[in-house]
Every structure is written in structure tokens, then in C-alpha cells.
Amino acid sequence: MPVEWGSRVDVHVHPSRYSRHGALFAEKNRVEYSPAGLLREMDTAGIGWGVFLCPRLAPTLEEGLQNVSEVATTSGGRFLPTGTVDPTRGEDEVAHAIELWSRNHPRLRGVKLYPGYLHFDVTDPRLEPVYRWAEQARVPVWVHQGDTSDPDGLIRYARPIFLDEVAVRWRAVQFVLCHMGNPWMEEAAEIAYKNENVYTDTSGLLNPFAEHYDGQIRRMRTRLHHTILAVGDVRKILYGSDWPISSIADAVGLVEGLDLPEPDKERILGENARELLGLPEDLAR
Numbered sequence: 001m002p003v004e005w006g007s008r009v010d011v012h013v014h015p016s017r018y019s020r021h022g023a024l025f026a027e028k029n030r031v032e033y034s035p036a037g038l039l040r041e042m043d044t045a046g047i048g049w050g051v052f053l054c055p056r057l058a059p060t061l062e063e064g065l066q067n068v069s070e071v072a073t074t075s076g077g078r079f080l081p082t083g084t085v086d087p088t089r090g091e092d093e094v095a096h097a098i099e100l101w102s103r104n105h106p107r108l109r110g111v112k113l114y115p116g117y118l119h120f121d122v123t124d125p126r127l128e129p130v131y132r133w134a135e136q137a138r139v140p141v142w143v144h145q146g147d148t149s150d151p152d153g154l155i156r157y158a159r160p161i162f163l164d165e166v167a168v169r170w171r172a173v174q175f176v177l178c179h180m181g182n183p184w185m186e187e188a189a190e191i192a193y194k195n196e197n198v199y200t201d202t203s204g205l206l207n208p209f210a211e212h213y214d215g216q217i218r219r220m221r222t223r224l225h226h227t228i229l230a231v232g233d234v235r236k237i238l239y240g241s242d243w244p245i246s247s248i249a250d251a252v253g254l255v256e257g258l259d260l261p262e263p264d265k266e267r268i269l270g271e272n273a274r275e276l277l278g279l280p281e282d283l284a285r
């Protein structure tokens, strides 16, 4: 099936101004670390839109939102902005975030949570207003799951099993379980299989700094295939790269190389996310 220009969606990119290791990954992946550089990679792969997950390292909520909004505007709407908040900073911080998101809605297309990096449970009561806002604003919540690129992350906070409780309690909210919960991919598959409001993304599954990179890609493609079979519904699987942690070429290649029918792969690479985010069939040029 030929790729229509711009019909695909990357649900997980970080063309951020605030990043500790972004430039290192970009250099290793031999990509240009800028929103313009990312757009060129997206063009080559037929990707119309990228969901820009709000950086957690911005000094303030305002600066994080400003970063995603500016990049979204400069890209002509091809980057979809999201917000984030650290609930460990307290109720006032959460309330302030929601006030800012409301002001930016409906431009804001989602919320990203970083439980492993920031050491909070997804069931933390301080997050109730966040889930309530997502329900009212009808935007999905992306939740980082599994391994953290920062060794100071605590991955017990990033186990997919805990998202089950949140998904059950907030049935009207759509969740994106990021990174298929790697290394807990079977666990992630169960949560996405069991809960109609949980999707899972293919982002950040490759580590360009690991030895035997080609072997790693083969291993991960097999695990990805098994995870998709375990979920049992290809509509729940969303392509993402985690750029600049993976280049677009490597992340798309991981999916394109799967032993699945072509229409299923195109669902993963675009159709599912277009349905979830209410995007048109193709990016109008």
C-alpha cells in the first residue's frame, strides 16, 4: 500500500527546548535536534502530525506550555501541543496547571504524566483534578510507563498494573500507556486488552547506545509483535518514536517490519491516532 503523504501520526515526540539528554540521542541517531529537523524526518516517512509531549524539565508550567505552543504554531499545526504537571509539587501547582490548560484549550490536545521520573503513583489523589479535566476537555492522557532514560527515575512508579485502577475509575478518559510499559510489555498488553479506554504506543523501544543494535531491533520487533497479539486488537496500538531517543526512520522501520498485514500496520502508523485525536484523513498541503 503506498504511503499517502502526511496521513501518518507520531503520537510521541519531544522536540523540546528543555531536555537533559536530547542532544546526545540526536547526535547518536545522526539527526538534527530541532523542530525543523524533525519535520523533515516526518516528511520522509509520510507523517503529517506529531504529538509534542510537554517537557517535564521546563523551569515553570508557563515555560513548558510556551515551548510546546510556539513549536506547534511555527510548524503550522503539525505538532500537537500537550500539557504536563508534577503532582508532588502540591495541590496549588495542579490547580495552576489546570487553569493554564483551560486557557489553552481546545488547542491543547492532551496531558502527559511522568510518574517514574517524578516519583508519584498514577493513583495519587492529587491527580484527581487532572483526570477530571481530561474527561471534561475530552483529551487523552499519556502516561510514561516502564524504563526511564534517567537513572534516578524509580520504575516501580511506572508499572502498567497501576494504570488499570485509573482506567477503571475514569472510563470516559482515554489513556495512552507509553512505551508498551517496556520491559513489562505483557503487563501493558493486559491493561490495554482489558480496558477499552487504554491505548499503548510503540515509542522509545530502541536504545541507540546499546551494543548490537541490529540484534536489538530484531528482538524488539518480536516482542512488539507478541505484545500486539496479546492485546488482540490492533486498534489499540499507536505508533510513536520518542524522538530524539529514536530517529523517525528507526521507529517507523520497527513497525513497518512487523509480520502483520499492511492495513494493520497503516492503522498503527496513523489511522488509530487520527481517530483518537479527531484528525482528518490527510494533512492538507
Ligand SMILES: [Zn+2]
Binding pocket: 012, 014, 053, 203, 204, 242
Ligand atoms: Zn517520551
